[in-house]
Amino acid sequence: MMNTDHAIGTVGVLGAGRVGTAVARQAMRAGYEVKIATGKPAAEIALLAEIVTPGASAVDAIDAAAADLIIVAVPLHKYRTLRPELLKDKIAIDVMNYWAPIDGEIDDFEADPRTSSEVVQEFLGRSRLVKSLNHIGYHELEEDGRPPGTPDRRALALAGDDPAAKAAVADFIDRLGYDPIDAGPLPAGRAFQPGTPIFNGSHTADELTALLETSNATASL
Template sequence: MSVQPESITTVGILGAGRVGTAVARQALKAGYEVRIATAKPAQEISLLVDIITPGAAAVDAAEAAASDLVVVAVPLHKYRTLSPQLLAGRTVIDAMNYWAPTDGEVDDFENDPRTSSEIIQDFLPGARLVKTLNHIGYHELEEDDKAPGRPGRRALALAGDHDDAKAAVAGFLNRLGYDAVDAGSLVAGRAFQPGTEVFNGSHTSHQLQNLLAAACARVGV
């Protein structure tokens, strides 16, 4: 099911941690209908959602996954709690990172040469996965947004193997207040993983394009 940027009205967020709730608040600010789900039943998180993300709806995972766009923001080591069936055919943003010094080593990612997003895509074979929102701090997401065309507008990279999904996500990022820069296929997400220059800084679209080109050239992407 192809999703056009202008047709996105509902955003489902899987995960109610700092990243997930920051994305939720920014999406609400941009005018989207936001649904938040965790591994718990909706009624168990409804009060938390009302307090931390007023205006969003606490729902079960199936309802969040049925949104026009789904953002996965669970702790990466819990990725197997995601449902491949629920996310099949969906445009899904992977906002997760593998960062062993902070989160500890996870065999699935430590012993696999692929990027974390490639592994997630393999686990969710029916989803159209797009890597982004992983290289901006959750607090910065709500502070650095600017209207299109404003000088110094911050840019965010995205990577994925499905052009229609990337176009939809680029439109979403624009409404959140950021320029979107397409890094290429999902493997190119390596260029903005933790520890990279892209991950560690704030960049305009022109700056980000140059950094991504240089980083992808270094790793042969």
């Protein structure tokens, strides 16, 4: 397990859709206290949370964003409805993907050569964004996790510019049941965006590391 100077106790999930609820349940299995929110008032999702994420507290976004670690699991076309002031200085995992065939074309991403996470990081300003959990299906997230040391344990990549935030996220990924692999700074998340071999498959730590090296070598050509 990796060391981190930031002990994560509470996890705040922004988005109670397919991915947000799967991460919430898996985080609770790993022993975290989970708060879940949407763009609506807490009372409007209380029943949904009771049924779909039993054990998690349905809260307003402001309260979810007060957790130690935030999961940003809203549809990417809604990223501008996030409130940057709530995520200032917070460690946040960007699980979102830009996938035009599914989402339709979004000008912010079509017109910008950067990765979707870099665009989101700029919008959020001072949040400590780490891209991860975007390249595993929401249903797989609860099925593929294994204890540390299990042979052929599935690995998940992470990319971000803040080393302490990455260490905290790596520890979280490990506790969810996956080998965390540091891909590098936030732009390195390009290697596991939709359409890449990493996005399209399931990989062990060795396989994922090799794919990231190949991707870095290609990017530097």
